[in-house]
Amino acid sequence: MLYVWIAAIAxxxxxxxxxxxLICIWFAIGSVSALVAEKLGASEWVQFAIFAGVSLVALIxxxxxxxxxxxxxxxxxxxxxxxxxxxxxxxxxxxxxxxxSVKVAGQIWSAKSTKxxxxxxxxxxxxxxxxxxxxxxxxx
Numbered sequence: 001m002l003y004v005w006i007a008a009i010a011x012x013x014x015x016x017x018x019x020x021x022l023i024c025i026w027f028a029i030g031s032v033s034a035l036v037a038e039k040l041g042a043s044e045w046v047q048f049a050i051f052a053g054v055s056l057v058a059l060i061x062x063x064x065x066x067x068x069x070x071x072x073x074x075x076x077x078x079x080x081x082x083x084x085x086x087x088x089x090x091x092x093x094x095x096x097x098x099x100x101s102v103k104v105a106g107q108i109w110s111a112k113s114t115k116x117x118x119x120x121x122x123x124x125x126x127x128x129x130x131x132x133x134x135x136x137x138x139x140x
Contacts, residue, residue: 001044005035005051022066030055082127087111087137093119102127102135110134 012028034051042050085104093100095112100119102111104127113119114128114136125137 001038001047002035005031005038005047009035022062026055026058026062027051029058079130081105082109082135083129085127086140087125087127087135089119089121089123089125089137092121093125093137102137104135111137114138 008031009028012024012031016023016025016028030051030053033054034047037047037050082104087102087104087109089100089111090103090108091099091101093102093111093113095116095118098112100111100113101108102125103109110133111125112131112134115138117139119125119137119139124140126140127135128138129136
């Protein structure tokens with residue numbers, strides 16, 4: 001079992017290094033614990049129990065900390081911030097003719113009507129979503 005645990009450690013560490021988030025570091029920690037148990041003469045079923053238990057405890061302890069300190073630092077991109085904002089139609093919006101534009105946050109964007117209804121120039125709209133480089137808007 002010695003080589004199984006060494007291989008497991010290597011696989012989990014390599015997988016963790018290849019991913020941008022914590023995916024399987026807990027299993028690497030569990031594998032190290034099982035390797036130590038194997039070196040101390042524990043039976044195979046005890047090794048597997050230690051692997052599973054330590055992996056689970058490591059997951060329970062570290063995942064909330066990861067979510068609190070690492071994942072919470074994600075910032076919406078500039079375009080994501082536009083969703084829910086008011087915009088002014090600068091060119092009539094007509095989905096059938098694939099034309100229309102709006103000005104939001106000081107920028108001009110191509111736009112389409114979320115409901116498919118034409119929207120006149122100078123109307124106030126709300127940005128519903130972003131599809132590529134085009135805003136999907138609803139008249140206010």
